[in-house]
Structure formats: structure tokens, C-alpha cells
Amino acid sequence: MDNIRIVVIGLGYVGxxxxxxxxxxxxxxxxDVNRKRVSELMNGVDSTLEVTDELLKEAIDLNGFRCTFDPxxxxxxRKNAAGSFFYIVTVPTPIDQKNRPDLTPLLKASETVxxxxxxxxxxxxxxxxxxxxxxxxxxxxxxxxxGLEFNxxxxxxxxxxxxxxxxxxxxxxxxxxxxxxxxxxxxxxxxKLYNSVLLNGTHMAPTIRVAEASKIVENCQRDVQIAxxxxxxxxxNVMGIHTNDxxxxxxxxxxxxxxxxxxxxxxxISVDPYYLIEKSQVHGYxxxxxxxxxxxxxxxGEFVGNQVIRLxxxxxxxxxxANILILGVTFKENCPDIRxxxxxxxxxxxxxxxxxxxxxxxxxxxxxxxxxxxLDIVNSLPRSKYDAVVLTVCHREFLGLDIPSLCxxxxxxxxxxxxxxxxxxxxxx
Numbered sequence: 001m002d003n004i005r006i007v008v009i010g011l012g013y014v015g016x017x018x019x020x021x022x023x024x025x026x027x028x029x030x031x032d033v034n035r036k037r038v039s040e041l042m043n044g045v046d047s048t049l050e051v052t053d054e055l056l057k058e059a060i061d062l063n064g065f066r067c068t069f070d071p072x073x074x075x076x077x078r079k080n081a082a083g084s085f086f087y088i089v090t091v092p093t094p095i096d097q098k099n100r101p102d103l104t105p106l107l108k109a110s111e112t113v114x115x116x117x118x119x120x121x122x123x124x125x126x127x128x129x130x131x132x133x134x135x136x137x138x139x140x141x142x143x144x145x146x147g148l149e150f151n152x153x154x155x156x157x158x159x160x161x162x163x164x165x166x167x168x169x170x171x172x173x174x175x176x177x178x179x180x181x182x183x184x185x186x187x188x189x190x191x192k193l194y195n196s197v198l199l200n201g202t203h204m205a206p207t208i209r210v211a212e213a214s215k216i217v218e219n220c221q222r223d224v225q226i227a228x229x230x231x232x233x234x235x236x237n238v239m240g241i242h243t244n245d246x247x248x249x250x251x252x253x254x255x256x257x258x259x260x261x262x263x264x265x266x267x268x269i270s271v272d273p274y275y276l277i278e279k280s281q282v283h284g285y286x287x288x289x290x291x292x293x294x295x296x297x298x299x300x301g302e303f304v305g306n307q308v309i310r311l312x313x314x315x316x317x318x319x320x321x322a323n324i325l326i327l328g329v330t331f332k333e334n335c336p337d338i339r340x341x342x343x344x345x346x347x348x349x350x351x352x353x354x355x356x357x358x359x360x361x362x363x364x365x366x367x368x369x370x371x372x373x374x375l376d377i378v379n380s381l382p383r384s385k386y387d388a389v390v391l392t393v394c395h396r397e398f399l400g401l402d403i404p405s406l407c408x409x410x411x412x413x414x415x416x417x418x419x420x421x422x423x424x425x426x427x428x429x
Contacts, residue, residue, distance in 0.1 A: 003083025004193070007031055007074055007116070008090060009109050011041060011067060013267075013337065014126060014161040015090035017050050017172040021197050022088075023065035029077045030067035031112075038067045047365070049336060050165065074116050086193065087113050087123040089138075090161060092267060099274045099294075101130065103137060110138040114145025119153045122181075124190055126161040128216060128272050130279035131209040134158050135182070155186040158208045159194060160215030165266070166335025176200040180211035219272040220290055225257065226264055227293035230300055233261035233429045237307070244418050244428065260418055261429040263304075263342035263392065264297040265331030270340050301345025304416055304429065308346075308388055309353060311412045311426055317387050319353045325386040325406060326350075328393025329361045329369055329377055333417075336363045343392045344373055346416075350390075358382060362397050381406075388412045394419040 004026045008019035011032040019030045032038055040047060044057040051059075059065035068074065078085060091105040106127055113123050123142065125134050139150050148154050162175045177194050179202045181187025191204045205211040233243045243261060251258040264270045273290050280287045312319050331341040343359075350357055359369075359377040369377050381401075385408040391398060394417045403413060403424050415425035 003081075004086065005029075005077065005081045005083070006086045006088060007077065008088045009112060010089060010091035010105075010127075011037060012090070012092065013048050013050055013165050014163045015088075016041065016046060016048070017163060018088065018090060018126070018161075019067075020051050020055060020059045020065065021172050023059045023063040025197055027077075028063075028065050029074065030065070031069070031071075031074055032067065033069055035069045038069045041067045047336070048165070050163070071112070071115065078116055078118060078121075084189070085118070085121045086190075087117065087121065088126060089113065089123065090126045093127045093129055093271075093275070094267070095271050095274050101275045101278050103129075103133065106133070106138060107141055110141035111145050114142040117142060117146050117148060117154050119148065122155045122157060122186060122189065124157040124159055126159055128160060128219070128268065128275070129212055130216060130275040131213040132279070134208050134212060151182050155182050156208070157181040157186055157190040158211045159190065160211060160218075162215075162218075165337045166332060173197065174199050177202045178205055178211050178214050179203070180205040180208045182208060216272050216276045219269050220276055220293075223264065223269050223273050223297060224289060224293045225259055226262065226269070227296040229259045229261040230264075230296050230429070234303065242422075242428075261300075262417060263300055263331070263345075265340045265342040266337065267339045270297065270342070298342075300429075301342040302349055304390070304392075304414065305346045305349025307427065308350065308390055308412060308414050311414065312388055315410055315412060317410050317412065321356055322354045322387040323384065323408070324350055324354055324357045324388045324390070325384075326357060326359045327361075327389065327391045327398050327401075328395060329359050329364050329375075330393055330395075333394040334363065334396055336365055336368075338364055338369055338372060344375070346390060346392060347375065350388075358384075358386075361393070361395070363395055386411060388414070390414045390416065391420060391425075392416045 006022050006026050006028045008015050009031050011030045019028050022028045044053050046056055089109045091109045093106055094102045096102045143150055157180055159177050159179045164170055179191040179194055181190050191202050194202050236243045250256050273294055277287055277290050309319055329343045330338050360381050361377055362379050366377050369375055386406050387408050413425045415428040418428045
């Protein structure tokens with residue numbers, strides 16, 4: 001595939017790794033409205049840690065990859081294109097305060113594409129959505145903005161992202177991608193484009209709607225599975241049985257799916273099911289399993305907080321104004337991603353009893369946590385004696401901590417992730 005140019009719109013956890021990968025074979029321009037983010041990237045630094053500084057600098061210095069917030073640069077980049085031209089949209093798809101899909105970033109990105117797109121161009125969406133969003137919501141915006149006709153003047157496809165933040169094993173080039181297109185010829189072009197940079201190939205779905213549905217099902221399945229294990233944790237907690245012991249015993253059977261209970265945060269598993277729930281209800285069907293899984297998983301932070309208070313009371317520890325340490329604020333281990341972290345739910349419960357709560361996380365950016373949640377955290381551990389220690393994330397730095405040395409004479413250690421020994425933890429999920 002010669003004379004291809006690509007513009008990736010949205011340079012976050014998904015867009016940057018993809019743009020960097022495409023730049024190894026094709027002229028690639030990254031576009032993001034966040035000027036600070038663009039400046040950071042052009043200086044060879046990715047604060048999300050998804051692309052190493054070495055790879056990013058290589059892409060810029062050797063492959064000619066560049067990023068911009070200036071629409072005029074995109075127009076100029078398109079004007080000089082002699083062959084096929086692709087726009088790849090990788091913006092977030094969040095939910096609002098009532099857990100309803102918020103398509104605002106996606107629709108704004110579509111309007112941006114509409115301002116750039118020319119006859120013969122192809123736009124590919126990667127953002128996670130419910131079936132129908134690409135053709136029913138996004139394409140009309142492009143048509144209205146550009147004045148071009150879909151499947152005559154321009155074409156579209158959908159290839160859902162599968163980036164797992166912080167995962168250095170399943171990086172973008174190693175992920176098998178689902179692809180699709182608005183026409184058979186377009187689908188083949190998109191499939192060929194992705195195949196040219198991926199090590200494990202693609203699966204070409206028959207329609208865009210099927211590709212959209214496949215992505216949201218991936219995350220809904222995980223949500224339901226984790227909810228089951230969270231439910232088990234709550235059941236065995238009242239029975240006085242260690243959940244992890246039960247899981248290990250059950251896992252001795254060959255076809256048992258082994259997971260662990262825990263907090264379900266982040267921008268995917270804790271958000272995407274609401275997209276399918278909303279669309280299902282529009283069609284008159286109530287997806288009760290998905291709804292209940294969301295209820296269970298969204299309540300786990302509050303459950304943990306209350307369990308810590310209960311254990312402190314049982315040990316005779318004065319809860320009011322207790323000195324409490326929370327280890328971790330990111331939504332998962334060994335990455336700086338704080339999006340939709342459920343650690344905040346634990347904090348809210350504990351803060352009703354004490355104002356002496358320290359949140360220690362060596363990975364999270366303190367300014368971002370303050371801006372997003374209004375909370376102060378520390379990146380280095382204050383030496384103190386704590387009445388309660390709550391480990392919420394298994395950062396590698398925490399596994400080597402001498403936690404008993406942090407504890408007061410009477411204290412509670414609660415292990416949300418199940419990564420501490422039973423000799424150290426008083427309780428775990």
C-alpha cells in the first residue's frame with residue numbers, strides 16, 4: 001500500500017501508540033486539541049507511559065511523525081496527499097453523572113473530520129460505542145459539515161481499540177484487531193492497512209455494527225465475570241471463609257475461569273456496559289444481568305470502606321480521627337491512569353470518620369488527582385504509624401513495602417487486591 005497518509009485524531013492512551021505504530025510505515029500526523037499534550041509529545045515525552053521516550057523520539061526523528069493542535073496543519077497535510085488518505089478517530093466515549101453515554105467528544109471529532117475530509121477519503125473510528133453510533137450518529141455529522149455524501153464521496157470503517165493501559169505484553173502491534181468497512185472495498189482497504197503493521201493480523205467483521213458490538217461485548221463479559229467474583233467475596237465474607245482459598249480450590253478443575261474480586265474502574269470495563277444497557281433499553285429490552293453486574297461492581301469501593309471501619313471497631317481501634325493510609329489511587333497497577341478510579345469510593349467512606357487520611361501512590365500525578373478529584377496525594381511515603389492500611393492497587397513498589405512497620409500497635413491491614421500474605425493482611429476481598 002503506497003502513498004498512504006494517516007491522521008490520528010486523539011492522542012491519549014489509544015491514539016498515540018497507534019499513531020506511533022503507523023508512522024513506522026506511513027506518513028502520519030497526530031491531532032489533539034490539548035496543546036499541553038501536543039507540546040509534551042513533540043518534546044519526546046509521553047506522560048501516559050504507553051510509548052517509551054525512545055520509541056517516541058525515534059518516530060519523530062526517523063519516521064517524521066509529528067503532532068499538532070493546529071487545524072491548518074492538518075489541511076496542509078491533506079492538501080499534499082497523492083494517494084489514499086485515512087482519518088482514525090480515537091477519542092474517549094465517557095458517561096455522564098447519570099451513567100448515560102456521552103457522545104460529545106466523538107461528535108466533536110466527527111465535526112473536525114468533516115472540516116478536513118475530501119472526496120475519496122476514509123474515516124475509521126476506534127472509540128468504544130454501542131452498535132449503530134458510527135453510521136447513525138457520526139457519519140451524519142461529517143456529511144453535514146463537509147457537504148459530501150457517505151459511500152459516494154467518502155467512506156467509513158470501525159476497528160475497535162484493544163489497548164490495555166500499563167500492559168507491556170499486549171502492546172498495540174501484538175493485538176489482533178477487528179476491522180470493518182461501510183462497503184466491501186472499503187473494508188478490504190482498512191483491513192489491509194491494519195494488517196500491514198500488526199504482527200497477529202486481523203478479523204474482518206461483516207458490518208460496522210457487528211464490529212461495534214464485538215468490542216462492547218468484550219468489556220461487558222469482563223464486567224459480568226468480575227461482578228460474579230465480587231458477589232462471591234461478599235457471600236464468603238459473611239460466612240467467615242477466605243474467598244481466595246475458595247477460588248484456588250475451584251480453579252483445580254480444568255474448565256474453571258479463574259478471576260479475583262476487586263474494584264472495577266478505568267475507562268473501559270466500568271463505562272462501556274452502560275452504552276449497551278442504554279441502547280438495549282431504547283429497543284425495549286432490559287439487560288438485567290448487565291445492570292446487576294454494574295450495581296455490584298460500582299458498590300465495591302463503599303463495601304471495602306465499610307469493612308475497614310467494621311474491622312477497626314472489632315479491634316477496639318478508635319475510628320474517629322484515626323490515622324489511615326491508602327496505598328494506591330490509580331485504577332490498576334503499574335500505570336498512572338486515574339480515570340474513574342474506585343479508590344475514591346473507599347476514601348469517601350473513610351473520610352466520614354477521619355480527616356487524617358494519607359493517599360500514597362508513586363505512579364499517579366499529584367496535580368492530575370487534585371484537578372480531577374480535589375484530593376491531595378503524596379508520591380513518597382511519610383514515615384508514620386497508621387491505625388489502618390488499605391492496599392488498593394498492587395503497584396510493584398507496594399509488594400516490597402514493610403507494611404507491619406507502618407502499623408500502630410493496634411491496626412487493621414485490608415488487602416483489596418489479594419496480593420499480601422495472610423500473616424500481614426487482616427482481611428482481603
